[in-house]
Amino acid sequence: MRIIYLLKVAWRNLSRNKVRTFVSVLAITAVVMIVIFARGLMLGFTESNFQTYIDNSFGHVRITEEEYQIREALLPLEYTVDGFAGAGKSEMISEIKTLDRVEHVLPRIRFGAMASIDDRLIRMSGVGIDTAAENEYGALKADLKEGRMPESDNEIYVGSGLMEKLNADLGDRVTFSFADAYQSLRGRSFKIVGVRESGVVQLDDNFFYLPLSTAQDMLWMENEATELLVFAADAQEAERLQTDINTLLSEKNAENYTSVIWNKADPLIEIYNEVGNLMNLVYVLFILLGTIVVTSSLNMIIRERTSEIGMMAALGLKEKEIMKIFVYEGSFMGVIGSLMGVIGGGIITFYYSIEGIYVDVFADAMKELDVLVEPVFYLIFNFENLLISFVLGVVVVTLACLFPAYKAAKMDPVDALHYIDE
Known part of the structure; x- marks a missing residue:
């Protein structure tokens, strides 16, 4: 039951400075929306162009x-x-x-x-x-x-x-x-x-x-x-399909033939894959930008509640419990902001998954390049993108709250109480 008490305290603290809480939640909402949009765009770009190469050049x-x-x-x-x-x-x-x-x-x-x-x-x-x-x-x-x-x-x-x-x-x-x-x-x-x-x-x-x-x-x-x-039935089966084909070619002594899997047939496809992996790091960096506002808010809250922290310690709250209160407070902001970001980002992604994004400059550039890329990008709207972005937002924000919460927990009760007299 102790954890319920700590959660209630953390939840009640959110309303003590509504403006600061709103700004923190809004920052998280914005970055989660950006991540959902960026992931939807990247997934749509790669899947569409991968499929173009598969259908027209390589098969699986x-x-x-x-x-x-x-x-x-x-x-x-x-x-x-x-x-x-x-x-x-x-x-x-x-x-x-x-x-x-x-x-x-x-x-x-x-x-x-x-x-x-x-x-x-x-x-x-x-x-x-x-x-x-x-x-x-x-x-x-x-x-x-x-x-x-x-x-x-x-x-x-x-x-x-x-x-x-x-x-x-x-x-x-x-x-x-x-x-x-x-x-x-x-x-x-x-x-x-x-x-x-x-x-x-x-x-x-x-x-x-x-x-x-x-x-x-x-x-x-x-x-x-x-x-x-x-x-095959799906591009994910391509490696196993290639193995089956190579076995057949070997059994038929057809050494003059070679088989190539679609995702290793063109350097450009491999570049797409590398960019996709790099973007995962970019998504985390976007979330970290949003956590700057949250951690700044928590640091301000800690300074404002220095005496309160001393009182909590004097009344018997342990360091871990004080730390948990501030972590829970930051986590609540992370959950609310991420949830709002999922709703907003989901709506935008769904819209552009139907309408697509046409880039005139990009379309003109494609005429000069020997690449199979569509000038209209249709975002991918799926539950997986929303879930991953939500979890990423909550986890990164929560982790970012650990340090200011740790600072609060490590305050000396005597010094914190002395802050009242000052």
């Missing part, structure tokens, strides 16, 4: 010919995935699909192409896709702005930015030049049947998609692909 695990990975920037067509012992990719895909963690396997062929429009040479990248498999996975289809996915020969699905460069409309025919697997320059006309708008400049301005069978035919790549993107 990407399988390529070993030499292809080294020369990938040149989009070579001589290093292909042509199955186990050259038996064709179809059998290899069937084998991969038997693995327990595999949900989708997307074969793709990437190649370079160009078009001459009004005396301008437009460079672009073509991607041969298995339309049925892509529709089942759903990422490309989800970005369909108008029209439909390509189904038959010479139909293409074009990024919205690229279509503007081509001065074309849905249903128009365009002619592209490209080099086949034997380095022969060829040309072919295509009909635009769909427009993709992903919101990622590098994708919308530079890519078009066509049926895999069409790409294989025109590039002389029968039953081949330049890559296989393999997906």
